[in-house]
Amino acid sequence: MATFSRTDELRGSEFVDVDLRDARFVGSDLSGVVMRGVEVRAADIDAPWLSDGETFFRVNGVDVIPYVEAELDRRFPGRANRRAGDPAGLREAWAALERTWAATLDRVAAMPPGTVDVSVAGEWSFAQTLRHLVLATDMWLGRAILEIEQPFHPIGQTDTGTEDDGFDTSIFTTVKPSYAEVLDVRAGRVAMVRDYLSTVTPETLAAARRNPHAPDHAETVLSCLHVILEEEWEHHRYATRDLNTIEANPDA
Secondary structure, three states: OOOOOOOOOOOOOOOOOOOOOOOOOOOOOOOOOOOOOOOOOOOOOOOOOOOOOOOOOEEOOEEOHHHHHHHHHHHOOOHHHOOOOOHHHHHHHHHHHHHHHHHHHHHHHOOOOOHHHOOOOOOOOHHHHHHHHHHHHHHHHHHHHOOOOOOOOOOOOOOOOOEEOOEEHHHOOOOOOOHHHHHHHHHHHHHHHHHHHHHOOHHHHOOEEEOOOOOOOEEEHHHHHHHHHHHHHHHHHHHHHHHHHHHHOOOO
């Protein structure tokens, strides 16, 4: 099987009568791709930024983004509040997330031992997903909002093990922590967000902050909180998707 990695050589290419069955695109930019007369039965597309900005995603001339968003909000009660703009709405949004994750943690606890470390199709395991959310909280609450120089817990899950996004990832552990430790640290980070939201004011939400990945890009406290909420809901969706796969294929 041919593999094309980290290349722009295919940008603007035209594929005519090409067999792409069972091809897999990971972390690839398909913006502006046009498909005509294509066979897409059983295609599976996961695009977490589908609803961001002024964009559309048309299937047979129909923009499907509003339908996708409405269905996800139906499947995950509370998700629709992830862009709340006032303190009360943000507190309600976080409370809904806490209930959702609590139910998912109970579900995982009832599954066979080792489930938390199972990777589906190369994706993060459940334990790794929780570790990534620790990092996301440290990044967007600790570094961006609270402006702590080094807010990161060593068990945070990063994409790489070297320099990444402007901070030194050598502080992170290379030893897999126990699931009990992951749960403990994760619970602490969830409480940090809850405690912060308990006293946040409209004036604080409007305060300027710097994007932790791109310091020249302006953010507000509110926009940083929206990133945290988006991270939580998207990674919960990934985790639920993979747990469903694990349950459907227990012997895989």
